[in-house]
Amino acid sequence: MPLLKGTLDALVLKALSSTPMHAFEITRWIEDGSRGEFEIEAAALLQSLHRLEERRCLTGAWDITENNRRARYYSLTATGRARLRTETETLKQSVEALTALLEVR
């Protein structure tokens, strides 16, 4: 199942809120967390990461993975944390509203 439009940024921020990760770890975090419901496209994820970094929600830096390979690790900034809070709020509200609407008979 593809992701709803506009929700990827929020999920990325959420993923990074506990610990810095590289792109594939974020993919795994989302796919595993949704029990495989959501499938993430690499291009979309990377673009989302770049976008968030440009907006100063994240900072990225190259580092070495557990398997001794190079990967770009992203961590959340204060701006990103604030953004995650508002995004979460907005998403929850729209899910509630959507649910209400769709359950009306």
Place this chain on the structure above:
Amino acid sequence: MTRPDRRSRFGRLFGLALRRPDDAGPDADAELASMMDEQVRHLIERGMDPEAARAEALRRFGTSVPQTREAVQRSAARRDRGIRLREWIDDAVVDIAVSLRSFRKSPGLAAAAVLTLALAIGANTAIFSAVEAVLLRPLPFAHPRELVALWEKNPDFGWDRADAAPANMLDWKKQAEGFADIGGYSSFGDDATLTGKEPPRLLSSRQATGNFFSLLGVRPALGRLFRDEETWRDGDARVVVLTQATWRDAFGADPAVIGTTIELDGRPTEVIGVLPKSFALPGLEVDLWYPTRWDRAFETEVWFRRAHWLRVVGRLKPGMTPERADATLQTVVARLQRDFPVTNARMGAGLTPLHEFLVGSTRLPLLVIFGGVSSLLLIACGNIANLLLVRSVGQARESAVRLALGAGRGRLLRQALTESALLAAAGGIAGIALGAAGASLLAALRPAGLLPTEDITMSWVVLGYSAAASALAAVLFGLAPASVAARRRPAEVLRAEGRGASGSRRATRWADLLLVGQVAVTIALTLGAGLLVRSYLRLSNVDPGFDSRQVLTVSLDLPGIRFDSAAKVFAFYAELERRTRALAGVESAAIVSKVPLGPPSWSSDFAIQGQPPRERAAQVVHREQTHDYQRVMRVPLRRGRLLTEADRRGAPGVVLINETMARMHFAGLDPIGQRLAFDRIPDSTTYWRTIVGVVGDERQVALGTESTPEIIAPYEQEPRSAMTLVVRTTAPPRVLAAPIRAIVADLDPMLAISSIRTMDEIRAISLGRERFLTGLLLSFAGVGLGLSLVGVYGVGSELARRRLREMGIRLAIGATPGGVRWLIVRHGLGLTTLGALLGVTAALAAAGLIRSLLYQVAPSDPVTFVVVPALVLVTAAAASWLPGHRASRTDPAQVLRQD
């Protein structure tokens, strides 16, 4: 060249690395690859065989690999760009904050720098706005590049770019093939008295051929302009076109005035149109325009080809070059020389682009002023640079610490440049405001003959210039302190700390260099001003041939409709003269057709009785006067007698000639008793007049223009309606203005007086242009010199401060205070001398350019070239003596204890 490339080049220009695809691309690729690797590894861990894992990973990459790659690269590039821009802005914010903090720490210095720059930029803005309005702005006509002025020349009369005769102009128009149209306007203005309103209003009018306005491409603001056929007279209906200003001032901008009949010089005249506001011919002040309305019969009359009074304007045919048009003109000129040998035998013609023709004479003076004011800006930049240098030395410790803590030299350089940019921005903005005020002041002063346009306003061009000048200034005065800041060696500075002499040798060298440059520019500027001053003094000491003190002049022009016979005109002027003479405080009075130092009078050829006609034509100017003129003006009689009351109408015709006439045309002959006529080739109708006296030369046109041959006739034998009353007074001349005005009003209440001026005022006006130019340059030079002296003082003070310890030691081991003083003065004088040498060399090379502005002063005038550098050196010595003196009074014990 594609767009992104250009953008990145601009980016680099401003130090903004806006886009570096070479960084972002590989970075994005690497990230993509690492992600792929992880995916494959993960799938293999889950038990997939490697082949299938790779295929599955690829599938998860979405639609196609190249597309994905491109999208990711693009987003990475955008990210890098954004981050870099933000870093740049962050840095700028920090730099600005640091700069502002340092300005707050030394507000006096920042204020001095901003004020200096504001004044310099203000002066530059004002002058440039004049340069723009006069020299750069195209004429306000359609396709102004096609417009040329056509003129005549004649080696016999010494004519070049002279007014054309109407008949010649008409033949050019008909026959010269290079021109779409040719028309003209009268070169002299005529007074026109507007009556029917109280009080009578004197307006200045010109005549133009019927095609003149359509040739220029001018459209009326109201009504209509002239029609082609109005070149010629058709019936008695008189029409007039008003300029926008006249319509506004004399008619209250009433649109209903079109089609109404007004009274001009007592004649009913129909107002047919109003010119647009933009209409302006530089150097021409006209209130109303009449069509020429020539009689068709004139075309065949000799005078129509002999009287030269038209300024001719032509429009080139589309695609025609001035050179080719000139060739077609020369064909016609040759034909006219052949067909009309009496008038045209040696009459040539030529053309000049109209704009150049109208403003050409103001180019050099304006450029000289502009050069002066630009030099001033350079000098000001030198001063500010020195101020900042001194401060940057004072901040050596701070920047050394920053360097030691790892700040890049680039950052320090940027910090220093930010400071100068901020100063330049503040100074530039204040300067532009000052400049706008200065420009309106210039427009209000309107120095005669220098600014042939009223419309001196701020425009985008001027603003652009001022902004560019400010930016250039920022670079000029920012470079030295920035280079000092960036090259500092932290260890050295920190080691030197505590000894009070945190001397950077580099800063010293910069300061010295700046001072030399400043002095050089100052010397060159002051030399230029000095030459102009010398020339001005020469000019104002010229003996004009008359005594201008205590003389009042009152100019009048009697309208023909009420003064329709010579008898009435005579009666008016005779009564005016008689009553004026009777006024208390009047020593003598006379009536004359033209006072000296003003526009030239009418001229003609002449013949001497009993002598064969001269081969070449010649020119003499004419004047008419009542008998007392020479007594009023104190013009000496050289031979024979002056005119008397007996030389009236009906008496034998007599004339006076001036000395130049006697010298040039009566060499070795006694002119007294000779008879002459105003025609070159006399015939049976010629009227001969006897020369009864030779009078001293007067400068007829300007102080700087030699007298030309002149014939002076008794007024009653050559009547004119426009005359000037000249009065020698025992009281201050201005006092007589009111009683004479009263006499005029009593004689004819409808008469407007053209002008009332003392002869001293006329003399001053005739020097107006030179005085303005000289005064302006002199004040630039004064300010420049002042700034340079501050520079000399500053360098001396720095030297004294830096070497305080050394001075203390010297004094302690027995040096005299005089010796210590000399050390400082010698340094300042050495630099000033070097600068002076450079400045003198530059001035010698460039002074030739202003040769045509100098009156009897050589561009290499030895007096100027000795006095000015000497003055600068002496003042420079004084300026460095002050810090020297202070250094010599150092208390050695105190200085040495500091260590």
